[in-house]
Amino acid sequence: MRCEEFRKELEIQFGTVKLGAAKKEHLAGCPECAEFYQQLQILEEKILVAEKPVMTADEFARMQLGLDEEISRYQSRGNRFFRFSFRYGATFAAAALLILLAYFGRLPGHNINEIYNTGNTSSGISIDSAINEIFAVINDSDSQSDTVSVQAIDDPYVKMVIGNYAESYGIGADEALLGGLSDEEMNYLKSKLKAGDIL
Amino acid sequence: MESNDRELVIRAQSGDRTAFDQLVKFNKDKMFALTYRMTGDRETALDLVQDTFMAAFRELQSFRAEADFSSWLYRIASNKTLNFLKRRKIMSFIPLGGKNMPEPAYEMPDSITASEMNRRLTKAVAALPPKQKLIFNLRFFEQLPFGEIAQILKKGESTVKTNYQKAVEKLRESLKDLR
Numbered sequence: 001m002r003c004e005e006f007r008k009e010l011e012i013q014f015g016t017v018k019l020g021a022a023k024k025e026h027l028a029g030c031p032e033c034a035e036f037y038q039q040l041q042i043l044e045e046k047i048l049v050a051e052k053p054v055m056t057a058d059e060f061a062r063m064q065l066g067l068d069e070e071i072s073r074y075q076s077r078g079n080r081f082f083r084f085s086f087r088y089g090a091t092f093a094a095a096a097l098l099i100l101l102a103y104f105g106r107l108p109g110h111n112i113n114e115i116y117n118t119g120n121t122s123s124g125i126s127i128d129s130a131i132n133e134i135f136a137v138i139n140d141s142d143s144q145s146d147t148v149s150v151q152a153i154d155d156p157y158v159k160m161v162i163g164n165y166a167e168s169y170g171i172g173a174d175e176a177l178l179g180g181l182s183d184e185e186m187n188y189l190k191s192k193l194k195a196g197d198i199l
Numbered sequence: 200m201e202s203n204d205r206e207l208v209i210r211a212q213s214g215d216r217t218a219f220d221q222l223v224k225f226n227k228d229k230m231f232a233l234t235y236r237m238t239g240d241r242e243t244a245l246d247l248v249q250d251t252f253m254a255a256f257r258e259l260q261s262f263r264a265e266a267d268f269s270s271w272l273y274r275i276a277s278n279k280t281l282n283f284l285k286r287r288k289i290m291s292f293i294p295l296g297g298k299n300m301p302e303p304a305y306e307m308p309d310s311i312t313a314s315e316m317n318r319r320l321t322k323a324v325a326a327l328p329p330k331q332k333l334i335f336n337l338r339f340f341e342q343l344p345f346g347e348i349a350q351i352l353k354k355g356e357s358t359v360k361t362n363y364q365k366a367v368e369k370l371r372e373s374l375k376d377l378r
Contacts, residue, residue, distance in 0.1 A: 011367040012360050015339045040367075043374060046320055047339070053235040055227055055245070063249050067223065070253050071216075 007036050014040060204268045212259055219259070223252050226269055229341065230276045236336045237280045239325050247283060251276040273343070274351045277333055284329045323373045331366040338363050 006026055010017060017040070019027070027034045055063070204225065210218035230251055235244035254275050255262075262271055327335060330352075337348045338359075345363070349356040 008364055011364040011371075014363070014367040015342070039371065039375070043371060046374070047324075047370075050320060052340070053232045053241075053244070055231040055248070059231075059241070059245055060227060063227070063245050064220075064223070066249050067252055067256075070249070071256055074253075074257065 003030060003033050006030075006033055010037060010040055015044060017041075208259075208262065208268050212262070219256060222255075222268065226272050227252075229269060230272060232340065233273065233276055233333075233336055234280050236324065236340065237329075237332060238283065239321075243283070247276065247279050250279050254279070267347075270343075270347055270351055273337065273341075277337075277351060281329055281333065320374065323370050326373070327366050327369060331362050331369070334359055334362045335366040335370075 006023070009023075017037075027037060204222065207218045207222050207225075211222060227248060230248045231244055234247040234251075235241060238244055238247065251272060255272060262268070324332065324335065334348060334352070337343045337351065338345065343351075345356050345359050349359045352359065
């Protein structure tokens with residue numbers, strides 16, 4: 001064993017040195033390492049003389065008091081929170097639900113009342129003509145369907161009409177007109193239909 | 200973890216406050232010895248012990264009963280103490296009313312104050328870099344195995360050993376004239 005390695009090993013084991021046969025043999029043949037080992041032992045003894053710090057009874061009482069106060073504060077904060085939540089939670093939840101319904105109950109960027117009042121879709125096509133066009137397209141499997149479907153699908157209100165038709169007449173999502181709708185749009189349309197929100 | 204500790208932890212987790220108080224009583228001296236040796240100030244050490252137990256109370260539900268409770272406490276106390284030392288170091292660079300915040304005087308129990316040699320020993324340990332000092336305290340004074348210290352500090356065992364060896368080397372150097 002090299003001296004440097006041996007001394008590092010002794011330092012790592014400082015406080016709990018156990019001399020095995022190899023170490024004893026090295027110490028016996030190396031006076032420098034023996035001197036080093038002796039110094040470490042002296043250092044260890046000196047450090048061990050130092051008293052272990054102990055909390056006095058008075059200090060413990062003070063610490064315990066402080067801890068009790070902190071725990072009480074923590075628990076009352078928690079209790080206050082739960083009492084408050086319990087009392088007002090249902091009201092908050094109902095209010096939040098109403099806000100969510102009011103918000104998501106409308107088409108994004110689309111005012112349904114406006115459409116009913118004006119009789120036009122949001123892109124300016126009249127509701128009647130849009131519906132007629134769609135019916136015509138769906139009933140007619142000619143190439144003209146592609147032309148109209150592009151126009152129709154661009155308009156959110158018309159999308160709803162398509163969805164309504166699809167729901168009523170059982171046209172699947174693989175039909176030409178509905179093929180341009182994403183799953184998300186299709187689900188949206190279906191949810192609107194179930195809510196009876198259109199036509 | 201001792202079976203007594205384990206039982207107390209389970210009871211404390213189910214809301215038994217007296218069980219928690221017992222855990223405090225059983226572990227207070229270990230935590231105080233560590234925080235006092237690390238900071239050199241009894242009042243600061245008391246505050247850190249109180250903070251440690253408060254954090255343990257708050258996080259008690261997240262403690263897994265099969266782990267060692269005192270190791271968990273050592274981890275909390277170590278983090279709190281290292282953070283404190285870091286803050287104190289930062290504060291010592293900020294002038295307060297024209298004066299820098301003084302380092303604590305490392306007050307000693309009466310029986311030791313008389314001994315110049317012991318004063319120097321304590322100062323030498325106190326002068327170690329915080330992480331080395333923490334590892335030295337946990338290993339030498341608290342006699343924790345390297346593996347447990349590695350878990351407490353979330354470091355590799357070899358890193359812990361190297362830090363301990365460096366700490367011993369520094370102590371040996373600064374106290375080489377002590378015979």
